Amino acid sequence: MLRKLANYLILVTLAASLSYFIAGLSLHPQANYEGRNPPLAKSTISKTLDDVNMNPDTPIVSRFATWANGVVHGDLGKSIDGSPVNDEVGRRIGVSTRLLLLATLIGSVGGVALGTIGAIKQYKFFDRFTTLASFFILAMPVFVLGLFLKLLTMKFLGAGTIHFTGETDAEFAGRWDFAALGNRAEHMLLPGLTLILLQVALYSRYQRSTMLDVLGSDFLRTARAKGLKRRAALVKHGLRTAILPVVPLLVFNIVLLFIGATFTEKTFGWHGMGELLINSITRNDVNTTSAVALFTAGLVLIAGLLSDLLYAALDPRVRVR
């Protein structure tokens, strides 16, 4: 276990470093200052970029050394406008978590439940309906789904009935009292619905297909033959087996959603981690981009460990090894 952890740490380090090099070589922070009117002096640009450790004239290796040294000491460096990346990331993680936690929980549980029921009632009305619906949802990119929900609410409820831009209305920003909570819930409605629909559709597809594989198996018949009720056999023997291949997927998708919510956050104007990713790249902000990469890599590490642990806990065949 410890060796595994060490291995994962090496992976994360490697991935973060690779990302830094790729970002450092591919992005051009000087583009933010060139071509201004009146033009900035070359030395001024150079000085500004030096301050944030993004000067392309400094060799990438020494820039990396400075950055890595900071990261080891818990400092992610400065963003392109000179503010510390740490504060930015800290604030935005909060936003992303508030957006995703509830949606992910509902989405995962709902997806597994719908998939299981769909498999048991294969080709009945319920199965056909959920299958068709999930096909349509999965065929939509998130921004299309989000825009579609927006256009629908605007059409049927009238523009401005539900406020969906940002985390709160301006007057409630940063407040957590009763009225503000209501406003937050209102703002959560459409992005939350987008995320829930997406996850339910995704997990139910996988769960349905693994459950169907299990349903025809001999051990389920044996379970019934030894006298288990249909429901007990399906849950104890069927669901437990069918959920196994889905577990790594579930864990990965849940954890990776914290960066995957990019589209939802962009569509609905939430200033979370996903939005930061896009903004940092378009602003050629090497340090922030690398910070997001590091954050992502760390999340994948956690997801990998979690899914290993869960898989071992659920499948005795792996534990023996």
Add this chain to the structure above:
Amino acid sequence: MSANQPAPSNTSAAGGEAVAALATATAGAPQPPAAVRKRTSRGKLTARRFARNKLALVGLGILALLFLAAYVGPSFTKYDYKFHDYMAFNAPPGGDHWWGTNQGGQDLFALTMRGLQKSLVIGLLVGGISTLVAGFVGAFAGYYGRWVDKGLTWFVDLLLVLPSFLIIAVLSPIFRNASWLIFVVLLAAFSWMITARVVRSMTLTLKDREFVKAAKYMGVPGPVIIFRHILPNMASLLIIDTVIQVGAAVIGESGLSFFGFGVQAPDVSLGTIIADNTTNAPTFQWLFYFPATCLVLIGVAVAFIGDGLRDAFDPNSSGAKSKGRRRKALAERNEAHRKATVAGGSRDVLGTS
């Protein structure tokens, strides 16, 4: 001649089965068993089961239509997708511009068809490549174990830890001036890992099954076991996955293009069209609905096909046959089995399954 072609082919789809069944029935009776007995090949059987699935056929039809529209459609309209019609900005659908125009006066139909071409090709390429890679890597890692497993898993883990969206987005300046095929390779390179993990864990379970062990002790070489015994046993997973991957690739492509990190400016994809028109969409809704519908149709069609294939491939799936027919087939089989055992011995009478 071309006029009466569809009718016979239509009826023969339904009638062909009966004829085939009759043929095997009459051929099966007088001939000696095993040697001459006509077998329905697996491919044929799968195709027949697939053709029985209406949704799958609908999906195939939609996809064929989309391909046709994307490649033939543009020659029917007089507007090129690059042409700006200065007499019609944000014109509603109708008249000369079938699907209206955007803010710059570009014909939305021509534009969407052009985007459709790109999205279709990219999706199919990426989906195929990534599932292929996932199957290979996952099965080899799981089957061989030891250092092969360690090395491959480590590589998969590294790629998984690398944030793909971010890397492709950061690298987008590279293919801004080069071929979009680089974009395809990048998309594929980052989309096979999770499937590979699933394949690997399924291989670990399959490896201990009797039929794999038997093959192993008979001296069948590893790669043959993988391709003949392990991967076919995951056919349903791999097929479902190809489907999800094609869909995911189309979505991934449109997503990257939506932010300007994908297909680049003179060229268009469905993602860039939707992105360019986001701000105008609430007022001029056709700008959103036409390209978005095309995008969704690709995904839906591909998903229908995959689902139909799954049922067709999987011998256990009850949906492959209609209920009545299944019961009848089961009864027939039981009857045949009883007869065979009574007659004293030949094994499986039905050959298939």
